[in-house]
Amino acid sequence: TETLALPAVHDRSWTWEPPAWAPSRTPREGLTPFLALPFGVGALPITGSAWQPDHAAKESGAKADCRSWEAGSATRSQEPSGEEHRLRQGPDGPAATWVDRAPPSLQPYLHLIRIDKPIGTWLLAWPCFWSIALAAPPGAAPDLRMLALFGTGAVLLRGAGCTINDLWDRDLDGQVARTRRRPLAAGLLTPRQAVAFLGLQLSAGLAILLQLNTYSRVLGASSLSLVVVYPLMKRVFGWPQLVLGMAFNWGALLGWAAIHGACDWSVVLPLYGAGILWTLVYDTIYAHQDQEDDAKIGIRSTALTLGRHSRAAMWSFAAGTVGLLGFTGFQAGCGVPYFLGVASAGVHLAWQLGTVNLDDRADCGAKFDSNKWVGAAVFAGTVADRVLGVLLPPATAVAGPILEKGIRNLSRVLEGSTLSPAHGAPHIDELAKFPSQVRPYAALARLDKPIGTWLLLWPCFWSIALAAPAGSLPDVGLLISFGIGATVLRGAGCTINDLCDRDLDGSVERTRSRPLAAGDVSVAQAIAFLALQTAVGVGWMASLNPSALQLGLSSLGLVAAYPLMKRITDWPQLFLGFTFNWGAMMGWAAVHGDCDWNVVGPLYVAGIFWTLVYDTIYANQDKEDDREIGVRSSALALGSANRAAMSAFAAASVAGLAATGVMAGCSGPYFGGVAAAGAHLAWQLGTVDLGDRADCGDKFRSNTWVGAAVFAAPSPGIFLCLAIRGLLTSPVSLPFSPKPVPLHPTTTSCA
Incomplete structure (x- = not known):
């Protein structure tokens, strides 16, 4: 000692x-x-x-x-x-460890590789273990030899990484309270001794790598550049934790390759992405221990880059982690045990982020260390899933048909029909309810297909609910008002779209029966109807306060320009997202008279990414016709990468919704709703058949339940939460309740 x-x-x-x-x-x-x-x-x-x-x-x-x-x-x-x-x-902490009882000549080397602080090894090993476990066939345990090899390799290469890091940072570590006792900074080892020791570690690591197949050897060796450059990143890049995540999660690729001799990218890429986002969570917490010293000596980190938005950003990263782990499970055909493991990991992350004191070094260190249980939860769920795989079918095989039938029927109710003609049942013509003279105009405004109105309306409703003052429900009058406005303006947008596309709609199977394409309405009649819709829409906007009115009027240019985008850009869905989610700003402004951009900014971005998901699914219905007539869409632009891209959009949407909740001071029910929305998106993307028009239509329509989940949250939902929050002095007392964030002089946090 x-x-x-x-x-x-x-x-x-x-x-x-x-x-x-x-x-x-x-x-x-x-x-x-x-x-x-x-x-x-x-x-x-x-x-x-x-x-x-x-x-x-x-x-x-x-x-x-x-x-x-x-x-x-x-x-x-x-x-x-x-x-x-x-x-x-001791050179790396205040408490003596078993290393301090080792022979004095060995102690500096053992401290150099942090052998007495195994958390780094666990964080490096877990992605490897996840991948090896996922690669096991159903009914079999993970390959124990591979687990042992990768465990040993994690110890060696984590030690090598620490040695490289300390060689780079030896002049800086002495200026940071937490690191000035490290062997190189304290002068206990010379750089020459450390380099010689590094050579020994890398040689041992190479011996482990040579036990693997050729594909894995090449893949493993290619990660060394990331290991070497990471310490440099903190000098030149505000997000060094991102580079660390890329290095620390390489095992997500390597583990699968070691079993199968190649990577199944549909499984390992989302797993790798989940690991990177997880690293951004735990290493940002870790970086908060040193933020004051780092700021003084010019070291960069996400803790400094994000500043007061650290917690909100980490909630986003955590949501993305859970979402991508869920998607990985769908891609790998996992069953219920795996998803229970992912859910447990998500709960632990929520607890971490809801309780961590980012200004307390000891608490940051404790929360950082606790991330080993996140990795353990996912690994345990994966092993249980694989071992029980012969007894339990995949989750998609169990829940898929049930969800498919239930959601399809619910969606058809919203669409005005009870059963889908694609599944052998007669279609109920909702237009028959309208008088014959009105029927073409009702079709032009898509009054028989309310899904578009719901998708336009949900961001408005989210924003109004988030803006509700303490102790009260969302303003029912505003909800009704925005419902009317959304119906009118969505109809106006459809009329503009059909006027621009009247020559194209006749060439597309799905749209050739539209009133203008079919000749049921003349161009002059459509323009007159559009003028009426616009007048009613502007009149509705005029009933709002000046701030909301200005925002509403400024959106009309987007509404008019969107139909042209499919002719000049490959990403018309992005412009649709800009338009369809404008209500995320208008709703808040209608309540408060201005926007709190800390809340509505991420909410708007989350909505845009959500639009990229559902409208890309929608565009897959028409991609063959669109290709023939020269119409552009994200479905055509992405090609074979459609599913992967939409998964990334979905993860970003969930992350944005989570960040919104953090900035608004929301608590358990809200995040439960976001998690439910994320699970629904994962189900959509894991089961949609992009080559089946009927299935694409069903999945597109089911997105109304994504919006409903965020708005209503888990039953009894946000309404109960909002109704009782005025009785509370702080957010709901749950272990993962984030600290309230002040938003507006007239509001308090959303419990």
Whole structure:
């Protein structure tokens, strides 16, 4: 154990003979002998082989040897500070560990590779273990030999990474309270010794890599560049944790390749992405320990880059992690045990982010360490799923048909029919309810297909609900008002679209029966009807406050321009997202008279990404016809990458919704609703047949339940939560409740 040099308690001379194990040393210039006893009783003039700098030597810059550390030692007339006490207890932490009982000559090397701090090894190993477990066939446990090899490799390469990091940072570590005791920073090892030790570690790592197949050897070797450059990133890049995530999660690719000899990218890429986002969570927490020192010495980190938005961003990263892990499970055909493991990991992440005190170094360190249980939960769920795979069918095989039937029928109710003609049942013509003279105009405004109105309306409803004052439900009058406005303006948008596309709609199977394409309405009649719709829509906007009116009027240009986008850009769905989610800003402005951009900004972006999901599914219905007539869409632009891209959009949407909740001070029910929406999106993308027009239509229509989940949250939902939150002095008392965030002088946090 390390020893403390404390003030003398006796005013007399002592003579001390070193024990046999102590290294023989010759007194050096500028050093005076001292006796250092464990939790010592004195620091007295002695003869022996342990030395400390005297005052003259300290002033001239002489360094202490490995027994005295560079932090300074007490003399007979100086009481050591609390910092000196802490520094003398080990090079990387205040508590003595088993490394401090190792032979003194080995201790600096063991501290260099953080062997006594295994959390880094666990965080490196878990993505490998997940991948190996997912690669196991149903009914079989993961390959134990591979787990052992990858576990050993994680220890070696994590140690090598620490050595590289400390070589890069040896001049900076001495300026950071948490790292100044590291062996290179403290002068216990020379750079030459560290480089030689690094060569030994890399050689051992190479021996492990050579046990794998050729594909895995090449893949593994290609990760070394990331390991080497990561320490440089903190000097030049505000997101070094992103590069760390790319390095630390390489095992998600390597584990699968080691089993199968190649990567199934549909499984390992979302797994790799989930790991990177998870790293952004835990290493941002870790970086908060050093943010003050980092700011002083010019080191960059996500903790500094994100600033006061750190918690909100980490909620987004955590939501993306869980979403991509869920998608990985669908792609790998996993069953219920796997998803239970992912859910457990998600709950733990929510607990971390809801309770961590980012200004408390000890709490940040404890929450960082607890991430080993996130990895363990996913691994345990994966192993259970694979071992029980012969007994339990995949989740999609169990839940898929049930969800498919239920959601399809619910969607058809919203669409005005009870059963889908694609599945052998007669279609109920909702237009028959309208008088014959009105029927073409009702079809032009899509009054028989309300799904578009719902998709336009949900962002408005989300925003109004989030803006509701404490102790009250959302303004019912505004909800009704926006419902009317959405119906009118969505109809106007459809009329503009059909006027622009009247020559194209006749060439597309799905749209050739539209009134303008079929000749049921003339162009002049459609323009007159559009003028009426626009007048009613502007009149509705005029009933709102000036801020909401200005926002509403500014959206009309997007409404008019969208139909042209499919002729000049491959991403018309992006412009539709800009238009369809404008209500995320208008809703808040209608309540408060202005926008809190910390809330409505991420809400608007989340809605845009959601639109990219559902409208790309929608565009897949027409992609063959669109290709023939030269109409552009994201479905054509993405090609074979459709599903992967939509998965990324869905993850970003869930992340944006989570960030919105954090910025609005929301708690359990809201995040439960976001999780339900994320699960629905994962189901959509995991089961949609992009080559089946009927299935694409059904999945598109089912997106109304995504909006409903976020708005209503888990039953009894956000309404109950909003109704009771005025009785509470803080958000709902759950272990993962985030701290309230002040939003507006007239509002409080959404419990």
